[in-house]
Amino acid sequence: MTLPGQDPLEDTKRATQTALERAVGEGRLTLExxxxxxxxxxxxxTPAEIASAVADLPAPVAPVLPATEGAVKVSISSIFxxxxxxxxxxxxxxxxxxxVFGDAxxxxxxAVISEPVVDLTVFSCFGDVVVTVPKGVRVEVDGSVVFGSERVELSAEPPLPGSPLIRLHARSIFGDVKVRDQHWTERVKGWLDRLA
Structure with a gap:
Protein backbone atom coordinates (compact mmCIF):
# COMPACT_ATOMS: atom_id res chain seq x y z
CA MET A 1 0.00 0.00 0.00
CA THR A 2 1.34 3.41 -0.99
CA LEU A 3 0.98 6.16 1.58
CA PRO A 4 0.26 9.79 0.58
CA GLY A 5 3.52 11.48 -0.34
CA GLN A 6 5.21 8.25 -1.48
CA ASP A 7 3.89 8.21 -5.08
CA PRO A 8 3.99 11.68 -6.67
CA LEU A 9 1.85 10.60 -9.65
CA GLU A 10 -0.87 9.25 -7.36
CA ASP A 11 -0.79 12.46 -5.29
CA THR A 12 -1.12 14.53 -8.48
CA LYS A 13 -4.11 12.43 -9.56
CA ARG A 14 -5.82 12.98 -6.20
CA ALA A 15 -5.19 16.75 -6.30
CA THR A 16 -6.48 16.96 -9.88
CA GLN A 17 -9.54 14.91 -8.96
CA THR A 18 -10.27 17.39 -6.16
CA ALA A 19 -10.06 20.27 -8.67
CA LEU A 20 -12.50 18.47 -10.98
CA GLU A 21 -14.92 17.82 -8.11
CA ARG A 22 -14.80 21.52 -7.24
CA ALA A 23 -15.41 22.48 -10.89
CA VAL A 24 -18.45 20.22 -11.29
CA GLY A 25 -19.80 21.41 -7.93
CA GLU A 26 -19.45 25.03 -9.06
CA GLY A 27 -21.29 24.32 -12.32
CA ARG A 28 -18.21 24.85 -14.53
CA LEU A 29 -18.42 21.29 -15.90
CA THR A 30 -21.40 19.19 -16.93
CA LEU A 31 -21.70 15.66 -15.58
CA GLU A 32 -20.47 14.23 -18.88
CA THR A 46 2.42 10.90 -16.90
CA PRO A 47 2.00 14.28 -15.17
CA ALA A 48 1.41 15.89 -18.59
CA GLU A 49 -1.59 13.62 -19.26
CA ILE A 50 -3.01 14.50 -15.84
CA ALA A 51 -2.48 18.24 -16.43
CA SER A 52 -4.35 18.02 -19.76
CA ALA A 53 -7.56 17.17 -17.86
CA VAL A 54 -7.62 20.57 -16.11
CA ALA A 55 -5.63 22.77 -18.52
CA ASP A 56 -8.73 24.38 -20.05
CA LEU A 57 -11.11 24.36 -17.06
CA PRO A 58 -13.55 27.27 -17.26
CA ALA A 59 -12.95 29.89 -14.58
CA PRO A 60 -15.61 30.42 -11.90
CA VAL A 61 -18.09 33.11 -12.91
CA ALA A 62 -19.48 33.98 -9.50
CA PRO A 63 -19.12 32.69 -5.96
CA VAL A 64 -21.12 29.52 -5.51
CA LEU A 65 -23.59 29.54 -2.66
CA PRO A 66 -24.17 26.23 -0.92
CA ALA A 67 -27.53 24.57 -1.43
CA THR A 68 -29.94 25.31 1.38
CA GLU A 69 -33.16 23.78 2.60
CA GLY A 70 -35.11 26.66 1.05
CA ALA A 71 -33.55 26.25 -2.41
CA VAL A 72 -35.94 26.51 -5.33
CA LYS A 73 -37.23 23.16 -6.51
CA VAL A 74 -38.11 22.76 -10.19
CA SER A 75 -41.21 21.01 -11.51
CA ILE A 76 -41.84 20.37 -15.20
CA SER A 77 -45.11 18.75 -16.25
CA SER A 78 -47.30 18.17 -19.28
CA ILE A 79 -50.70 16.71 -20.10
CA PHE A 80 -51.35 15.16 -23.54
CA VAL A 100 -49.79 12.41 -18.36
CA PHE A 101 -50.67 10.82 -21.73
CA GLY A 102 -47.11 11.45 -22.88
CA ASP A 103 -43.50 10.39 -22.34
CA ALA A 104 -41.14 11.94 -19.77
CA ALA A 111 -26.67 18.70 -16.84
CA VAL A 112 -24.83 21.00 -14.45
CA ILE A 113 -25.16 20.24 -10.74
CA SER A 114 -23.79 21.98 -7.66
CA GLU A 115 -24.82 19.44 -5.04
CA PRO A 116 -23.05 16.17 -4.15
CA VAL A 117 -26.41 14.31 -4.06
CA VAL A 118 -29.33 15.10 -6.35
CA ASP A 119 -32.81 13.59 -5.96
CA LEU A 120 -34.73 13.52 -9.26
CA THR A 121 -38.30 12.25 -9.66
CA VAL A 122 -39.58 11.37 -13.14
CA PHE A 123 -43.20 10.16 -13.56
CA SER A 124 -45.43 9.26 -16.47
CA CYS A 125 -49.00 8.00 -16.72
CA PHE A 126 -49.90 6.43 -20.09
CA GLY A 127 -46.37 7.04 -21.37
CA ASP A 128 -42.75 6.00 -20.88
CA VAL A 129 -40.08 7.34 -18.55
CA VAL A 130 -36.68 7.49 -20.29
CA VAL A 131 -33.62 8.80 -18.42
CA THR A 132 -30.12 8.96 -19.91
CA VAL A 133 -27.22 9.49 -17.50
CA PRO A 134 -23.52 10.02 -18.24
CA LYS A 135 -21.14 7.09 -17.82
CA GLY A 136 -19.01 7.19 -14.68
CA VAL A 137 -21.54 9.02 -12.49
CA ARG A 138 -23.03 7.26 -9.48
CA VAL A 139 -26.72 6.48 -10.00
CA GLU A 140 -29.22 4.85 -7.65
CA VAL A 141 -32.51 3.89 -9.32
CA ASP A 142 -35.70 3.51 -7.32
CA GLY A 143 -38.28 2.51 -9.92
CA SER A 144 -41.83 1.27 -9.93
CA VAL A 145 -44.02 0.29 -12.86
CA VAL A 146 -47.71 -0.58 -13.09
CA PHE A 147 -48.69 -2.31 -16.37
CA GLY A 148 -45.30 -1.80 -18.01
CA SER A 149 -41.68 -2.91 -17.80
CA GLU A 150 -38.53 -1.57 -16.19
CA ARG A 151 -35.07 -1.68 -17.82
CA VAL A 152 -31.92 -0.30 -16.24
CA GLU A 153 -29.02 -0.47 -18.71
CA LEU A 154 -25.96 0.99 -17.00
CA SER A 155 -22.40 0.01 -17.85
CA ALA A 156 -20.60 -2.26 -15.41
CA GLU A 157 -17.76 0.24 -15.00
CA PRO A 158 -17.39 1.48 -11.41
CA PRO A 159 -18.31 5.13 -10.81
CA LEU A 160 -15.48 7.65 -10.99
CA PRO A 161 -14.05 8.84 -7.66
CA GLY A 162 -15.74 12.00 -6.42
CA SER A 163 -18.61 11.80 -8.88
CA PRO A 164 -21.94 13.19 -7.70
CA LEU A 165 -24.73 10.79 -6.76
CA ILE A 166 -28.01 10.93 -8.68
CA ARG A 167 -30.89 9.33 -6.81
CA LEU A 168 -33.49 8.68 -9.49
CA HIS A 169 -37.08 7.97 -8.50
CA ALA A 170 -38.72 6.70 -11.72
CA ARG A 171 -42.43 5.84 -11.79
CA SER A 172 -44.72 4.83 -14.64
CA ILE A 173 -48.34 3.72 -14.90
CA PHE A 174 -49.28 2.08 -18.22
CA GLY A 175 -45.78 2.69 -19.58
CA ASP A 176 -42.15 1.59 -19.33
CA VAL A 177 -39.23 2.88 -17.27
CA LYS A 178 -35.87 2.92 -19.10
CA VAL A 179 -32.65 4.15 -17.47
CA ARG A 180 -29.44 4.00 -19.51
CA ASP A 181 -26.03 5.56 -19.85
CA GLN A 182 -25.95 5.49 -23.65
CA HIS A 183 -28.23 7.40 -25.99
CA TRP A 184 -30.00 5.19 -28.57
CA THR A 185 -27.80 6.63 -31.34
CA GLU A 186 -24.67 5.42 -29.50
CA ARG A 187 -26.20 1.95 -29.09
CA VAL A 188 -27.05 1.75 -32.82
CA LYS A 189 -23.50 2.86 -33.72
CA GLY A 190 -22.15 0.11 -31.41
CA TRP A 191 -24.31 -2.53 -33.08
CA LEU A 192 -23.22 -1.37 -36.55
CA ASP A 193 -19.57 -1.41 -35.50
CA ARG A 194 -19.94 -5.01 -34.30
CA LEU A 195 -21.57 -6.05 -37.59
CA ALA A 196 -18.77 -4.49 -39.68
Whole structure:
Protein backbone atom coordinates (compact mmCIF):
# COMPACT_ATOMS: atom_id res chain seq x y z
CA MET A 1 0.00 0.00 0.00
CA THR A 2 1.34 3.41 -0.99
CA LEU A 3 0.98 6.16 1.58
CA PRO A 4 0.26 9.79 0.58
CA GLY A 5 3.52 11.48 -0.34
CA GLN A 6 5.21 8.25 -1.48
CA ASP A 7 3.89 8.21 -5.08
CA PRO A 8 3.99 11.68 -6.67
CA LEU A 9 1.85 10.60 -9.65
CA GLU A 10 -0.87 9.25 -7.36
CA ASP A 11 -0.79 12.46 -5.29
CA THR A 12 -1.12 14.53 -8.48
CA LYS A 13 -4.11 12.43 -9.56
CA ARG A 14 -5.82 12.98 -6.20
CA ALA A 15 -5.19 16.75 -6.30
CA THR A 16 -6.48 16.96 -9.88
CA GLN A 17 -9.54 14.91 -8.96
CA THR A 18 -10.27 17.39 -6.16
CA ALA A 19 -10.06 20.27 -8.67
CA LEU A 20 -12.50 18.47 -10.98
CA GLU A 21 -14.92 17.82 -8.11
CA ARG A 22 -14.80 21.52 -7.24
CA ALA A 23 -15.41 22.48 -10.89
CA VAL A 24 -18.45 20.22 -11.29
CA GLY A 25 -19.80 21.41 -7.93
CA GLU A 26 -19.45 25.03 -9.06
CA GLY A 27 -21.29 24.32 -12.32
CA ARG A 28 -18.21 24.85 -14.53
CA LEU A 29 -18.42 21.29 -15.90
CA THR A 30 -21.40 19.19 -16.93
CA LEU A 31 -21.70 15.66 -15.58
CA GLU A 32 -20.47 14.23 -18.88
CA UNK A 33 -17.48 16.60 -19.00
CA UNK A 34 -16.59 15.70 -15.40
CA UNK A 35 -16.77 11.97 -16.15
CA UNK A 36 -14.56 12.26 -19.25
CA UNK A 37 -11.91 14.38 -17.49
CA UNK A 38 -11.84 12.21 -14.35
CA UNK A 39 -11.44 9.13 -16.56
CA UNK A 40 -8.46 10.81 -18.26
CA UNK A 41 -6.87 11.54 -14.85
CA UNK A 42 -7.13 8.00 -13.52
CA UNK A 43 -5.90 6.41 -16.77
CA UNK A 44 -2.94 8.82 -17.06
CA UNK A 45 0.63 7.53 -16.89
CA THR A 46 2.42 10.90 -16.90
CA PRO A 47 2.00 14.28 -15.17
CA ALA A 48 1.41 15.89 -18.59
CA GLU A 49 -1.59 13.62 -19.26
CA ILE A 50 -3.01 14.50 -15.84
CA ALA A 51 -2.48 18.24 -16.43
CA SER A 52 -4.35 18.02 -19.76
CA ALA A 53 -7.56 17.17 -17.86
CA VAL A 54 -7.62 20.57 -16.11
CA ALA A 55 -5.63 22.77 -18.52
CA ASP A 56 -8.73 24.38 -20.05
CA LEU A 57 -11.11 24.36 -17.06
CA PRO A 58 -13.55 27.27 -17.26
CA ALA A 59 -12.95 29.89 -14.58
CA PRO A 60 -15.61 30.42 -11.90
CA VAL A 61 -18.09 33.11 -12.91
CA ALA A 62 -19.48 33.98 -9.50
CA PRO A 63 -19.12 32.69 -5.96
CA VAL A 64 -21.12 29.52 -5.51
CA LEU A 65 -23.59 29.54 -2.66
CA PRO A 66 -24.17 26.23 -0.92
CA ALA A 67 -27.53 24.57 -1.43
CA THR A 68 -29.94 25.31 1.38
CA GLU A 69 -33.16 23.78 2.60
CA GLY A 70 -35.11 26.66 1.05
CA ALA A 71 -33.55 26.25 -2.41
CA VAL A 72 -35.94 26.51 -5.33
CA LYS A 73 -37.23 23.16 -6.51
CA VAL A 74 -38.11 22.76 -10.19
CA SER A 75 -41.21 21.01 -11.51
CA ILE A 76 -41.84 20.37 -15.20
CA SER A 77 -45.11 18.75 -16.25
CA SER A 78 -47.30 18.17 -19.28
CA ILE A 79 -50.70 16.71 -20.10
CA PHE A 80 -51.35 15.16 -23.54
CA UNK A 81 -47.78 15.84 -24.67
CA UNK A 82 -44.22 14.66 -24.05
CA UNK A 83 -41.83 16.34 -21.65
CA UNK A 84 -38.22 16.45 -22.90
CA UNK A 85 -35.32 17.93 -20.96
CA UNK A 86 -31.83 17.83 -22.43
CA UNK A 87 -28.86 20.01 -23.27
CA UNK A 88 -27.06 22.16 -20.71
CA UNK A 89 -29.30 22.96 -17.74
CA UNK A 90 -28.95 23.26 -13.98
CA UNK A 91 -30.25 20.20 -12.13
CA UNK A 92 -31.27 20.85 -8.54
CA UNK A 93 -32.15 18.24 -5.95
CA UNK A 94 -35.91 17.86 -5.65
CA UNK A 95 -36.58 18.40 -9.37
CA UNK A 96 -39.75 16.68 -10.62
CA UNK A 97 -40.61 15.88 -14.24
CA UNK A 98 -44.02 14.40 -15.08
CA UNK A 99 -46.22 13.67 -18.07
CA VAL A 100 -49.79 12.41 -18.36
CA PHE A 101 -50.67 10.82 -21.73
CA GLY A 102 -47.11 11.45 -22.88
CA ASP A 103 -43.50 10.39 -22.34
CA ALA A 104 -41.14 11.94 -19.77
CA UNK A 105 -37.62 11.98 -21.25
CA UNK A 106 -34.64 13.43 -19.40
CA UNK A 107 -31.06 13.43 -20.71
CA UNK A 108 -28.62 14.31 -17.89
CA UNK A 109 -25.37 14.05 -19.87
CA UNK A 110 -25.02 17.85 -20.20
CA ALA A 111 -26.67 18.70 -16.84
CA VAL A 112 -24.83 21.00 -14.45
CA ILE A 113 -25.16 20.24 -10.74
CA SER A 114 -23.79 21.98 -7.66
CA GLU A 115 -24.82 19.44 -5.04
CA PRO A 116 -23.05 16.17 -4.15
CA VAL A 117 -26.41 14.31 -4.06
CA VAL A 118 -29.33 15.10 -6.35
CA ASP A 119 -32.81 13.59 -5.96
CA LEU A 120 -34.73 13.52 -9.26
CA THR A 121 -38.30 12.25 -9.66
CA VAL A 122 -39.58 11.37 -13.14
CA PHE A 123 -43.20 10.16 -13.56
CA SER A 124 -45.43 9.26 -16.47
CA CYS A 125 -49.00 8.00 -16.72
CA PHE A 126 -49.90 6.43 -20.09
CA GLY A 127 -46.37 7.04 -21.37
CA ASP A 128 -42.75 6.00 -20.88
CA VAL A 129 -40.08 7.34 -18.55
CA VAL A 130 -36.68 7.49 -20.29
CA VAL A 131 -33.62 8.80 -18.42
CA THR A 132 -30.12 8.96 -19.91
CA VAL A 133 -27.22 9.49 -17.50
CA PRO A 134 -23.52 10.02 -18.24
CA LYS A 135 -21.14 7.09 -17.82
CA GLY A 136 -19.01 7.19 -14.68
CA VAL A 137 -21.54 9.02 -12.49
CA ARG A 138 -23.03 7.26 -9.48
CA VAL A 139 -26.72 6.48 -10.00
CA GLU A 140 -29.22 4.85 -7.65
CA VAL A 141 -32.51 3.89 -9.32
CA ASP A 142 -35.70 3.51 -7.32
CA GLY A 143 -38.28 2.51 -9.92
CA SER A 144 -41.83 1.27 -9.93
CA VAL A 145 -44.02 0.29 -12.86
CA VAL A 146 -47.71 -0.58 -13.09
CA PHE A 147 -48.69 -2.31 -16.37
CA GLY A 148 -45.30 -1.80 -18.01
CA SER A 149 -41.68 -2.91 -17.80
CA GLU A 150 -38.53 -1.57 -16.19
CA ARG A 151 -35.07 -1.68 -17.82
CA VAL A 152 -31.92 -0.30 -16.24
CA GLU A 153 -29.02 -0.47 -18.71
CA LEU A 154 -25.96 0.99 -17.00
CA SER A 155 -22.40 0.01 -17.85
CA ALA A 156 -20.60 -2.26 -15.41
CA GLU A 157 -17.76 0.24 -15.00
CA PRO A 158 -17.39 1.48 -11.41
CA PRO A 159 -18.31 5.13 -10.81
CA LEU A 160 -15.48 7.65 -10.99
CA PRO A 161 -14.05 8.84 -7.66
CA GLY A 162 -15.74 12.00 -6.42
CA SER A 163 -18.61 11.80 -8.88
CA PRO A 164 -21.94 13.19 -7.70
CA LEU A 165 -24.73 10.79 -6.76
CA ILE A 166 -28.01 10.93 -8.68
CA ARG A 167 -30.89 9.33 -6.81
CA LEU A 168 -33.49 8.68 -9.49
CA HIS A 169 -37.08 7.97 -8.50
CA ALA A 170 -38.72 6.70 -11.72
CA ARG A 171 -42.43 5.84 -11.79
CA SER A 172 -44.72 4.83 -14.64
CA ILE A 173 -48.34 3.72 -14.90
CA PHE A 174 -49.28 2.08 -18.22
CA GLY A 175 -45.78 2.69 -19.58
CA ASP A 176 -42.15 1.59 -19.33
CA VAL A 177 -39.23 2.88 -17.27
CA LYS A 178 -35.87 2.92 -19.10
CA VAL A 179 -32.65 4.15 -17.47
CA ARG A 180 -29.44 4.00 -19.51
CA ASP A 181 -26.03 5.56 -19.85
CA GLN A 182 -25.95 5.49 -23.65
CA HIS A 183 -28.23 7.40 -25.99
CA TRP A 184 -30.00 5.19 -28.57
CA THR A 185 -27.80 6.63 -31.34
CA GLU A 186 -24.67 5.42 -29.50
CA ARG A 187 -26.20 1.95 -29.09
CA VAL A 188 -27.05 1.75 -32.82
CA LYS A 189 -23.50 2.86 -33.72
CA GLY A 190 -22.15 0.11 -31.41
CA TRP A 191 -24.31 -2.53 -33.08
CA LEU A 192 -23.22 -1.37 -36.55
CA ASP A 193 -19.57 -1.41 -35.50
CA ARG A 194 -19.94 -5.01 -34.30
CA LEU A 195 -21.57 -6.05 -37.59
CA ALA A 196 -18.77 -4.49 -39.68
Missing amino acids: EFAARADTVWRAD DDVRRSGRFTLRSGTKVSA KVDLRQ
